[in-house]
Structure formats: structure tokens, C-alpha cells
Amino acid sequence: MSNSTRALLRRMAPSIYGPTILFTLGEFAMMPLIPVIAVDMGAGLGLSGVIASAVVVGQLVGNLPASWVVARAGERVAMLIASAVALLGVIGVAFAPNVAVLGAAVFVVGFAAATFGLARHSFMTTRVPFAIRARALSLIGGSHRLGRFAGPFLAAGLLTATGSSAAPVWAFAVCLVLAALLVAFAPDPERVIAPPAGGADAGGARGGDSAGPASARAGGIAAAIREGRGPLLRIGGSAAVLSGLRSVKDVLLPLWGVSIGMDAAAIALVVGVSGTIDFALFYTSGQVMDRFGRLWAALPATSAMALSFLVLACTHDLPGAEAWLLGCAVVIGIGNGLSSGILLTLGADLAPGDDPAPYLAAWRTLTDLGGAVAPLAVSAIAAVSLPLAAAATGVLAVLGSAGFARWIPRYIPRARGGRRDP
Known part of the structure; x- marks a missing residue:
């Protein structure tokens, strides 16, 4: 990594990576406790699961309105608004008098997370030079993984120290305040990091299907989808498959352990080993994408997961x-570690360089939808046969691999994905 690359990544740490870690840390400290809080309010196990999943629904619903906020307020202000709205949701969780209010508050948290994520994604798309884009975005993936990994441990420590299930909820509130302070008072990245030279060309890479930024601004999300529907449906469809695989592994691996008679500690060890390897490779993914092209990360990642699920089924x-x-x-x-940041990077590559928010909103909605639907479908198949569910997941991964192999070279040529540091 060159000195200029290190300097650029360091300048983004206080206002981009730090807030990402804090937001995700607090969210994943609180979310495992939502079913517990719901049960304490009298909800059954099924309803408790629905309430916990409201955060995913909120994120899905929030992606498209988030583009309106980002386009009008700018990335930095949008992140501050998202932090404030999420804080209102956390307060709602803390003081919810019944399960209906609790579910609504969790939905609000997911809705705000969509705006926070889109603002961050849009900023990175417009400000980070293409030559180091994947490394910068893989650090976003690593920051998210760190918060997701450490959040449950933070919750466990707070529960042990206080004995109160509300402690992780208030920890999320503190994390949100700290994240907002970093965004508000750290050096404004929009001023210290100038847009890369080249305008839209530095941001988008759609080949013949490239959307004009002016048309996207004029028509918002509808125009962005209309102009970029080719890569959105083709590469975006494969990206949605990858998002689904990530969600499925979180469900299928523990279920498999239970099915073959492993105890809870052994299952936790298996999941923990997988997660540790995943986290260790997050920056490697960005280096591979920047130096050799996006396909060299996307294809091995999905192929590795396809092979694993197909072998598991047997x-x-x-x-x-x-x-x-x-x-x-x-x-x-x-495989998952090698794909760190790939969804963010592909979306940034395909979005119009001058006004990426509408296109990225559609992109994130599609990939989030894949992440939400795939585990539900696999769980339904698992009710009939767990090996069949693993085989179906493997076939899905094969389709995702084929999609990446077919469409990434067309819409994001290797010549644009294999640059080295200047």
C-alpha cells in the first residue's frame, strides 16, 4: 500500500470507519436481546422472531427513501439524521409499553440504518479514487464485521455486570451519540477529500449501459433503475444471491450442528472459527479486487460457498x-472473507459517478432483499430435509457464480478493476 493510500484511508477513519464500527457494535449488542425483551412482554416465540426481524424489514423499506435524504441533505448530514432517528428507535425499545411499540421501534432502527449505510456508500462512491475503491470499501465491510462480532460480547459483559436486559439497549444509545459526535466534529470528509478527477467516469463502469448522471438526477430512483436496469438485474441479481448466501450460512450451520447431535459449545466453536477466518480476510478482498479485478474476488467467494454447501449436503x-x-x-x-466489500464495490462501480444515491438505493434494496428472502426459503426447505436445503443453497451459489462470471467482465472490465497504486 502506498503512502498516499494510507493517508487517504486514515483521513476517512474518524468520520467513516469509526462511526460504522460504533453503529454496528451498538446494533448487534441490542438486537440479540430483542426476542428476550419481547418474551418478557408476553410475546410467544413466533411473534418474538417477527419483532426481531422488523429491523430487516425497516432496512429494506428505508433504502429508497434514504436516497431522497442523501440527495438533498448530503452524506454527512444524512448520517447525522440517521443517527438521531436510530436514537429515537432505541429510546422506543427502552420504554416500549407493549410488543406493538417494540416492533415499531425496531423497525425505526432498521429504517435509520438504511440511511446511514446509503450515505456512507454514496460518499465513498463519489470521493474515493477508483484505484483504491475496493480496499476502502472492504474496510467498511471489515468495520461492520468487527462491530457485528464484538456486539454480542459487549452485551454479554453488560448483562453480567448489571443483570439488566436494558443495559445493551442503552449501550446502543451511547454508541449512536458517539458516532454522531464523530461525524459532526471530525474533519469533514467532503472537504478534506476532493472528488477524484474524471467525474462520472471515475465512479461508474457500466460499459455500453452506463446511465447519465443528469438523467438520474432528473428522475431520481425511477430514472436510475430505468437507465441502469441491465447491470442492476444481472450483476445485482448475482449480488443478491451472494447476500442471500451470507444470511443462509448464519441459519444453516447452527441447524446442521443441532441435527447431527453437536452440543451448543461445539456449534458455537464451529461458527466462531468460520467467523474468525471471515474477519481475518476482509482487507485481502479489497487488495485482490483493486489489483486483479472484481471477478477475482466475486467468483472464488461464491464458488467456495457453492462447493461447501454441496459437500455438506452429502x-x-x-x-x-x-x-x-x-x-x-x-x-x-x-469465501465470505474474500467477498468482504464486494457488494459495496460493485454497486459503486455501476452507479453514476456524480449522483450515485438513487442507483445505490435500488442496488441496496435488491441485495438486502436477497439477504432477507434466501434464509426464509432455505428454512422452509429445511423443514422437509436439511440436506436438501444445503443442496438448494449450493445450487443457488452456482447460479450466482455463473452470473458473476458472465456479467462482471461485460459491465466492469478487468482493465478498470486491475489498477495498481499510482
Whole structure:
């Protein structure tokens, strides 16, 4: 990494990476407690799961309105607004008198998270030079992974120290305040980091289907989708598959462990090993994408997960099923680690360089939809047969791999994805 690259990434740390870690840390400290809070209010297990999933629904619904906020207020102000709205949601969780209010408050948190994420994504798209874009965005993925990994441990420590299920909720509130302070008082990245030379060309890479920024601004999301529907449906469809695979692994690996008779500690160890490998590779993903092209991260990642799920489907009743699960979990961790930041990077590559927010809103809605629908579909199949669910996931991963192999070279040529540091 060159000195100029290090300097640029350091300048983004206080206002981009720091707030990302704080937001995600607080969110994943609170979210595991939502079902517990709901049950304490008298909800059944099914309703508690629905309430916890309201954050995903809120994020899905919030992506499109978020583009309106970002386009009019700017990325920095949008992040501050999102932090304030999320804080209102957290207060709603803390003081919810019934499960209906609790569900609404969780929905608000997800809605605000969509605006926070889109603002950050839009800023990185317009301000970070293309040559280091993937590394910068892989650090976003790593920041998110760090917060997601550490959040439950923070919650466990607070619960042990206080004995109150409200402690992680208030911890999220503190994290939001700190994130907002960083965004508000750190050096304004929009001033210290000038847009890269080249305007839209530095931001978008759609080949013949490139959308004009002026048309996107004029028609908002509808125009962005209309002008960029080719890459959105083709590469975006494969990206939605990858998003779905990430969600499925969080459901399928623990279910598989239970099904083959592993105890809770052993299952946690398997999931933990996979997650550790995933986290360790997050920056490697960005280096690969910037130096060799996006396909060199996307294709190995989805192929590794395809192979793992297909192998897993054949090993449920074999001797040493636990070892097979661990091996597949390790390969899944490698695949997911190699894909760190890929969804952000592909969306940034395809978005109009001067006004990316509308296109990115549509992109994030599509990928979030994949992440929400895939585990539900796999869970339904798992109710019939767990090996069949793993096989279906493997086939889905193969389709995603084929989509990336077919469409990334067309819309994001290797010549634009293989630049080295200047």
C-alpha cells in the first residue's frame, strides 16, 4: 500500500470507519436481546422472531427513501439524521409499553440504518479514487464485521455486570451519540477529500449501459433503475444471491450442528472459527479486487460457498459428520472473507459517478432483499430435509457464480478493476 493510500484511508477513519464500527457494535449488542425483551412482554416465540426481524424489514423499506435524504441533505448530514432517528428507535425499545411499540421501534432502527449505510456508500462512491475503491470499501465491510462480532460480547459483559436486559439497549444509545459526535466534529470528509478527477467516469463502469448522471438526477430512483436496469438485474441479481448466501450460512450451520447431535459449545466453536477466518480476510478482498479485478474476488467467494454447501449436503449421515461441518464452515469463512466489500464495490462501480444515491438505493434494496428472502426459503426447505436445503443453497451459489462470471467482465472490465497504486 502506498503512502498516499494510507493517508487517504486514515483521513476517512474518524468520520467513516469509526462511526460504522460504533453503529454496528451498538446494533448487534441490542438486537440479540430483542426476542428476550419481547418474551418478557408476553410475546410467544413466533411473534418474538417477527419483532426481531422488523429491523430487516425497516432496512429494506428505508433504502429508497434514504436516497431522497442523501440527495438533498448530503452524506454527512444524512448520517447525522440517521443517527438521531436510530436514537429515537432505541429510546422506543427502552420504554416500549407493549410488543406493538417494540416492533415499531425496531423497525425505526432498521429504517435509520438504511440511511446511514446509503450515505456512507454514496460518499465513498463519489470521493474515493477508483484505484483504491475496493480496499476502502472492504474496510467498511471489515468495520461492520468487527462491530457485528464484538456486539454480542459487549452485551454479554453488560448483562453480567448489571443483570439488566436494558443495559445493551442503552449501550446502543451511547454508541449512536458517539458516532454522531464523530461525524459532526471530525474533519469533514467532503472537504478534506476532493472528488477524484474524471467525474462520472471515475465512479461508474457500466460499459455500453452506463446511465447519465443528469438523467438520474432528473428522475431520481425511477430514472436510475430505468437507465441502469441491465447491470442492476444481472450483476445485482448475482449480488443478491451472494447476500442471500451470507444470511443462509448464519441459519444453516447452527441447524446442521443441532441435527447431527453437536452440543451448543461445539456449534458455537464451529461458527466462531468460520467467523474468525471471515474477519481475518476482509482487507485481502479489497487488495485482490483493486489489483486483479472484481471477478477475482466475486467468483472464488461464491464458488467456495457453492462447493461447501454441496459437500455438506452429502455428509449429514457420514461418519465424522462433525469434522465435515467444521471443514465446510472453514471454506465458507474463506469465501465470505474474500467477498468482504464486494457488494459495496460493485454497486459503486455501476452507479453514476456524480449522483450515485438513487442507483445505490435500488442496488441496496435488491441485495438486502436477497439477504432477507434466501434464509426464509432455505428454512422452509429445511423443514422437509436439511440436506436438501444445503443442496438448494449450493445450487443457488452456482447460479450466482455463473452470473458473476458472465456479467462482471461485460459491465466492469478487468482493465478498470486491475489498477495498481499510482
